[in-house]
Every structure is written in structure tokens, then in C-alpha cells.
Amino acid sequence: xxxxxxxxxxxxxxxxxxxxxxxxxxxxxxxxxxxxxxxxxxxxxxxxxxxxxxxxxxxxxxxxxxxxxxxxxxxxxxxxxxxxxxxxxxxxxxxxxxxxxxxxxxxxxxxxxxxxxxxxxxxxxxxxxxxxxxxxxxxxxxxxxxxxxxxxxxxxxxxxxxxxxxxxxxxxxxxxxxxxxxxxxxxxxxxxxxxxxxxxxxxxxxxxxxxxxxxxxxxxxxxxxxxxxxxxxxxxx
Amino acid sequence: xxxxxxxxxxxxxxxxxxxxxxxxxxxxxxxxxxxxxxxxxxxxxxxxxxxxxxxxxxxxxxxxxxxxxxxxxxxxxxxxxxxxxxxxxxxxxxxxxxxxxxxxxxxxxxxxxxxxxxxxxxxxxxxxxxxxxxxxxxxxxxxxxxxxxxxxxxxxxxxxxxxxxxxxxxxxxxxxxxxxxxxxxxxxxxxxxxx
Numbered sequence: 001x002x003x004x005x006x007x008x009x010x011x012x013x014x015x016x017x018x019x020x021x022x023x024x025x026x027x028x029x030x031x032x033x034x035x036x037x038x039x040x041x042x043x044x045x046x047x048x049x050x051x052x053x054x055x056x057x058x059x060x061x062x063x064x065x066x067x068x069x070x071x072x073x074x075x076x077x078x079x080x081x082x083x084x085x086x087x088x089x090x091x092x093x094x095x096x097x098x099x100x101x102x103x104x105x106x107x108x109x110x111x112x113x114x115x116x117x118x119x120x121x122x123x124x125x126x127x128x129x130x131x132x133x134x135x136x137x138x139x140x141x142x143x144x145x146x147x148x149x150x151x152x153x154x155x156x157x158x159x160x161x162x163x164x165x166x167x168x169x170x171x172x173x174x175x176x177x178x179x180x181x182x183x184x185x186x187x188x189x190x191x192x193x194x195x196x197x198x199x200x201x202x203x204x205x206x207x208x209x210x211x212x213x214x215x216x217x218x219x220x221x222x223x224x225x226x227x228x229x230x231x232x233x234x235x236x237x
Numbered sequence: 238x239x240x241x242x243x244x245x246x247x248x249x250x251x252x253x254x255x256x257x258x259x260x261x262x263x264x265x266x267x268x269x270x271x272x273x274x275x276x277x278x279x280x281x282x283x284x285x286x287x288x289x290x291x292x293x294x295x296x297x298x299x300x301x302x303x304x305x306x307x308x309x310x311x312x313x314x315x316x317x318x319x320x321x322x323x324x325x326x327x328x329x330x331x332x333x334x335x336x337x338x339x340x341x342x343x344x345x346x347x348x349x350x351x352x353x354x355x356x357x358x359x360x361x362x363x364x365x366x367x368x369x370x371x372x373x374x375x376x377x378x379x380x381x382x383x384x385x386x387x388x389x390x391x392x393x394x395x396x397x398x399x400x401x402x403x404x405x406x407x408x409x410x411x412x413x414x415x416x417x418x419x420x421x422x423x424x425x426x427x428x429x430x431x432x
Binding site: 112189 | 258259260261262263264265268309312313316317320349350351352354355356359360363403404405407408409410412413415416417419420423
């Protein structure tokens, strides 16, 4: 949406999805596959590559057809195009790696309803020629894969003591089992977001920033709480 | 597939393998709409209804596609059916309950891209449920989604009154909360399993 006004190079398009608008950490889109399949780094990589494939090719096709698709039925058309590519990916993964197919299960087919893809199609591919659209989609796909890998590796290291199936620690490592269970997904993603928020705050405001968001109402009730929460804030930082 | 009674399927999908907190389906509305209780409840009910309809349509479609050996069209036909169901719900709601229609706003069409809806259709196919089991599964799923949404909205309403450190505010806090809720729901593991 923001870039249609300016002329941007392909490199910037690519980098935008990877860093500035990272779908996992900045936009917090496509949460369902992000949390569900990232119990190991290998699954995360597989899911990331599959999603990127669908993203790039469906954005390319949508961009090619953007003058033909009537405005009223565009969402339905996008969904059908995306579903076609997802079906392709589903069969390809089944042929290439049955282990990955079993691990990802129905979540491969659930790529259809990943908001990142429909969001890219609507916000970028529908307004731009095929090449920039595909480059932009590739950037988003890489960003998504990096996000998934960041989650998957942390969860695998903490929860199983392994990375890509290779044991990292000695025999006495006690796996932190909760990390590969559902709550771990929420905790690890929350932790990453916390890290980025803390980093962005340090970069923007410097260390001695005032309390950023005092509540407009109920001031009286907050006074006794403020001391404790400030202490906690310092502790975390 | 072991034999599970309909009640068991309902309880298991409602609690121990809750759609949102254990299977990560429908997280976008879960994080997006759970700010206030009065939008969380109608959203949960609307989604539950769509889940039920999608499950029934998905069951019929699957029979039809299997009969004609067209399984590779399953995904495309499911998503088209779901999109038109959501459209239908939207039109019915606009006609009979305009107030609710306005309250839900953009989130109503977004039910189409809710993983929970497509997830129900896909999972029931993958597990080979029959008609009764599918209905129990979708009812449990819808109720579980509503339950998670309402719980989360309740916690977040209380949180508005507390003083949270600046870095924690926003999505990070919601995710941590969801993690705690999910941890709590893991306590239900084993509920509804016979033996």
C-alpha cells in the first residue's frame, strides 16, 4: 500500500518483506501455521519454503491477470488461484518427503487461508506488474521463513536439545518439554516480540524514556501499582 | 480410528484439544477480536455457525468428490463453499439483525480466512469421521473457539486497568496470555478419553 506512490528498486522490495515488514515479527500475520508447525527447525523450514512457493507463484499469476479479473469477484478469484497452487504444493511435498508431509499434516492445505498470501495479493500483486509483484512476494516469503526458523530453532533447542535433528547437548540435558507443546509456541513468539519491542524502544527513545502509555482513566487506582511495575520493567531491561 | 462416542469427540475438541489453544486454528480473530467481551461473544457464535455449516457441506462434498474420484479438487471446492456460506450468513444477518451486522463489521467477511473453519472440514476428512461425528466435532470446535475467545476477552478487559510495563504492551502480552491459557487448558489432557 505504501510503496505504490514511490519508485522503488527491486532490492528494496525484497528487503522490505524480509526486515521492515517482516510478516511474523512486525505484521504478526499468518499466526496459525507459524505456531502450529514450528516444533522443529526442519518443519519450520519446510513450511516456510512451501508458503513462499505458493506466495510467489500466486502473486505472479494474479498480477498477470490483474486487468482481467473483475473487481467484484476478485477475492474469490484470488482464493481459487491460491488454492490451486496449494494443491500443487500439497502433492509435491507428498512426493518429495513423506516424513515432512506427515509432520505438517493438514497445515499444508491450510496455507490457503494464510492471511499473508491474500494480503499480498490484494495489497501489492493486484496493482503491480508481474516481476515486482513476484520479487515483493519472494521477500515476504523469505521473511516468513526466517520468522518460522527463528521460532522453530528456539523451540527445538529448548524443547528437545536438538537443532535440525542433531543433538546439541550432552546426556544430562533436561529437555524443556513445554516448549514443544502448544503453550511453548505462544511463549517463544511472545518472547521474540518482546525482544524486538525492547530493542526498538532502546533505539528510538534512549534508555531514560518516560512511561509511554499512562492510562487516561482510573489514575487513582494506578498509583500504588506504578512503583512495582517500574521495578519489574528495570528488572527485565 | 478408534471408536469414540459423540460426547467424547465433543468434550475432547472443546477442552483438551481446543481449536485455538491446542491446535492453533483461528488465531487471527482470537488475537484481533478478543479485546472486548461484547464483540467476542457474537463473533464466537457467528464463527461457530459457519463452522457447523462448513462441516456439513464439507461432508457432503467429500462424498460427492470421492464418488467421482476428484479428490484433488477437495481443497478448492471446500474454500469456495466456505466463502459462499460466509456470504450467505452475511446477507441473512444484514436482513434479520442489522445491529449485530454492524457490530461485527469487517470481521464477518474475514471468517472466510479463519483457519478454524477450513480446518474443521480438512480434519474431519483426514480422520474419516461419519456424519454424526462430524457434527459433534464441529459443535465442539465452535464451542471451544467461543470459549477461548470469551476467556481471553475477559482477561484482556481486566488487563486494561492494570499498569503494564511499556515493552510488554500489545501483541507480546496477548501472546504470553494465550500461552498461559493454553498451559491451563493442557490440564484437561486426558479428559473424555475412555479407559
